[in-house]
Amino acid sequence: MKLTLALAQMDTRLGDVRANLDKHLHLAREARANGADLLVFPELSLTGYVLQDLTPSVAHRPTSDDPVFKELLEASRTLDMVVGFVDEDSRHRFYIAAAYLSQGQVVHVHHKVYLPTYGLFDEGRFFAWGDSIRAFDTRFGRMGVLICEDFWHASPPYLLWLDGADLLLFTSASPGRGLGPGPQLDSSRWVEHINQGYASLFTAFVAHTNRVGYEDGLNFWGGATVFDPNGEQIAAGPYHQETLTFAELDLNQLHRTRARLPLLRDERTSMVLREMKRIAGES
Amino acid sequence: MNDMTINTELARQILVGFIRSEITRTGLKRAVLGLSGGIDSALACYLAAEALGPENVLAVRMPYRTSSQDSLDDAQAVIDATGVQALTLPITDMAEPLINTFPDMAPMRRGNIMARLRMVILYDQSAAFGGLVVGTGNKTEILLGYSTLYGDSACAINPLGDLYKTHVRQLSAALGVPKSILDKAPSADLWQGQTDEAELGFAYADVDRLLYLLVDQRCSPQDCVEMGFEAGFVAKVVERIRRNQFKRILPPIAKLSNRTIGYDFLYLRDWGT
16 A cells, blocks of 8 residues: 655745635645645644744634634545644633544544743643553554654653654654754754654654754754655655655555564563553652 | 754755745845955855846945955955955944044954944945845854844845854855865954954864754753753853843833733744735
């Protein structure tokens, strides 16, 4: 089985959901016209990243009666999509969120569980912390979605792997930083290293997309990538340019890689759980 | 940890994109900058010309009667090389009435008046030309406070503020800034014979290495001394960074209400764009 994946590395208008929605719909048509089955947008693709006090005014509910999601769900009848947005729950807590939409339905919503609040980041000041990490079934197999800082921690990808995800979808609004002598920023080099590492360790597909453009002095570096279960890079978008990057995923590669390298079969979940309980002082 | 080499192509790409994005998203497409004949403004001019097209950049030369002819000539070389629009407005006749009112005025006061008059001209040209003022201050001078508040530090956007002087030299060389500008001693050219390094009391090459360790690498002053920097030099630079914080922030607003600009009214400049 093959899956044609499109990764949007798009610029956004800060706080202008309508303008960003129009761009989503345009890119969805373009991705579909180029044969994509699934289109992944970056973190906070409907709103922009450094929202600060804009946060409450750009929030939406991922339901069919929400005016923004109504249009996105309609578009999801032609291809599956992962969109980034601010989710406001019924108690008026705001989350950095990503929703997987397919055939007019909301299949899964992930709330970012790790909110960087250090250095140039201030997410914990404006957002509530997500509290669950779950894989979910799609018409292309079982997947998991994580948002930026979520995959700077090893445990969320590990949990998704144990929960059955064979395709990890990572989204970012990663500010470029760390200019040195090399041709890459430190931020992009590090993300590519760990994503290749996750693909290799979990013998799974790992796709990542990151936005581009500027917000005040911050640049976002794009550089979407897809790694296959052998840890091979099978697609790479350009840095700093707005584009769609396409990758054809041969899902049968999971069978071939895991026949050779049964890391998943041999993973000792119960032992991990036992040791985790001991470390956490619960036993 | 001591390697301050930067990839100049990547720096160019990010900074050109920054200038283009941060000007065009305001609805404008043009830039104004003061061209002194020095390396910082030369680099800003090259970057702005690439970002916006040379026809959309206005470089303004604003000599005072004591400014050197070399500065004017070097600025002209940048104008010729980049093809930007240019204007020369001497500030002597504007500055003298104020300066002559106080016959014993110290050089620093005179220098500040010149820097602020240049700001007045640039912001007037900003309105006349329909372009934003592009700043030319680098990370070294911002950290050391080696600038005039509301003078040369005044700008709408600053592409060079995260580059140390050492980086400015690397990037300028890579972009083809004329050799006479690359090679000469940096100077604010506020009075004859002035050089940055004589006035600061240390060399850019030395202070940049120290600042890079203190700020970028988060080394403690003691770490830097152990790495071989002279303790007095380290103490002087650390104190200079602290003392000049006021130049790097907006004036504090006294909080009275539940929502105060700067404390809990937080939006980026790029709000809505």
